[in-house]
Amino acid sequence: MLSKNTAFFASFAAAGVLLLSACGGGDDGSDAAKAPDAKSSNSAPAADGSMDLALKSGTAAQNDAPKKTGDWANPPGKPATKPVQRKWVQLSAAKAGALDPVVVNGSGFTLYRFDKDTASPSRSTCNGACATTWPPVLVGPGSKIFVDGVRPSDVGVVKRGDGARQVTLGGWPVYRFSKDLKPGDTNGQGVGGTWFGVQPGGQKSGVPADAAPAETPDAAQAAPASSAILFDDADFSDNGPAQGVAGAGCQNVARPEVTSSISVSGSMKLWTGAGCKGTSKVINGDVADLSSIGFDNKIRSVAFGQTSQQ
Numbered sequence: 001m002l003s004k005n006t007a008f009f010a011s012f013a014a015a016g017v018l019l020l021s022a023c024g025g026g027d028d029g030s031d032a033a034k035a036p037d038a039k040s041s042n043s044a045p046a047a048d049g050s051m052d053l054a055l056k057s058g059t060a061a062q063n064d065a066p067k068k069t070g071d072w073a074n075p076p077g078k079p080a081t082k083p084v085q086r087k088w089v090q091l092s093a094a095k096a097g098a099l100d101p102v103v104v105n106g107s108g109f110t111l112y113r114f115d116k117d118t119a120s121p122s123r124s125t126c127n128g129a130c131a132t133t134w135p136p137v138l139v140g141p142g143s144k145i146f147v148d149g150v151r152p153s154d155v156g157v158v159k160r161g162d163g164a165r166q167v168t169l170g171g172w173p174v175y176r177f178s179k180d181l182k183p184g185d186t187n188g189q190g191v192g193g194t195w196f197g198v199q200p201g202g203q204k205s206g207v208p209a210d211a212a213p214a215e216t217p218d219a220a221q222a223a224p225a226s227s228a229i230l231f232d233d234a235d236f237s238d239n240g241p242a243q244g245v246a247g248a249g250c251q252n253v254a255r256p257e258v259t260s261s262i263s264v265s266g267s268m269k270l271w272t273g274a275g276c277k278g279t280s281k282v283i284n285g286d287v288a289d290l291s292s293i294g295f296d297n298k299i300r301s302v303a304f305g306q307t308s309q310q
Contacts, residue, residue, distance in 0.1 A: 055145050057146075065106075065144070070086075074105075078135065080137075086138050087140070094108075104184075129240065130237070133235050133239075138167070154200065192261070192289075193285060223267065224267055228244070228263065232260060234289045234291070235289065249305060253302065256274070261290060266284070268283060269283075271299070
């Protein structure tokens with residue numbers, strides 16, 4: 001199902017175990033570590049309480065990982081909340097859907113990166129409901145990271161706001177998507193124009209390296225939409241309520257002033273007042289966080305079709 005390119009590092013076999021030490025971060029409080037390359041010597045965990053991680057070449061199966069642990073113990077679409085689920089993660093260069101290459105975990109699930117995160121320094125901005133919709137790839141003290149077609153020097157960890165340690169690729173924190181329910185799913189690709197499969201070096205998968213930045217909501221007009229789904233929570237979270245709206249022209253929403261993200265194919269106009277009055281904003285496609293355009297919990301009506309362009 002998945003085409004993999006396995007790379008074995010001879011110096012890794014000689015070293016056996018590499019330690020990732022999470023150093024003190026900057027003023028943002030993040031605590032990140034990048035894996036040394038395969039030629040680095042072993043080092044003890046730092047005195048600041050950082051964790052040791054065994055970075056090993058090959059897959060979990062090739063390294064005889066115990067059954068019902070690590071990626072194999074993590075249910076599809078669910079965060080890794082139990083210690084047994086954080087025993088190990090696998091990072092494999094593979095093909096999933098139209099994404100080639102893309103990194104998948106030990107169960108074949110696609111891994112993603114988020115444009116609102118940063119890689120230098122490594123920092124995750126997906127917390128709360130976002131982290132339920134997009135479960136971060138987490139490891140615990142003494143965990144193993146199996147690298148399969150991924151360079152060890154591109155692998156790292158970053159300390160999240162809740163103290164958990166998240167795996168990074170090329171500095172970018174990596175995640176799964178709650179709506180990927182079987183191996184090879186890529187339902188998270190392009191969501192909100194900010195979520196993309198991650199390549200082995202941390203680049204976006206499925207996006208040309210020289211692609212122009214995504215258009216802003218006020219940029220060139222997309223084709224008019226005729227329906228949309230309005231989520232009460234940011235990042236299209238399915239933990240909170242949602243409401244649909246459809247039709248031509250102006251439509252009042254059933255539950256006003258509760259929307260934090262919108263899923264829509266095409267352009268539409270948002271209004272702060274009923275009957276398409278008040279302050280307005282044209283959007284072209286999904287908006288994962290309406291606070292980014294100043295419309296969080298402000299929508300009372302929307303307009304489809306030609307009205308959205310007026």
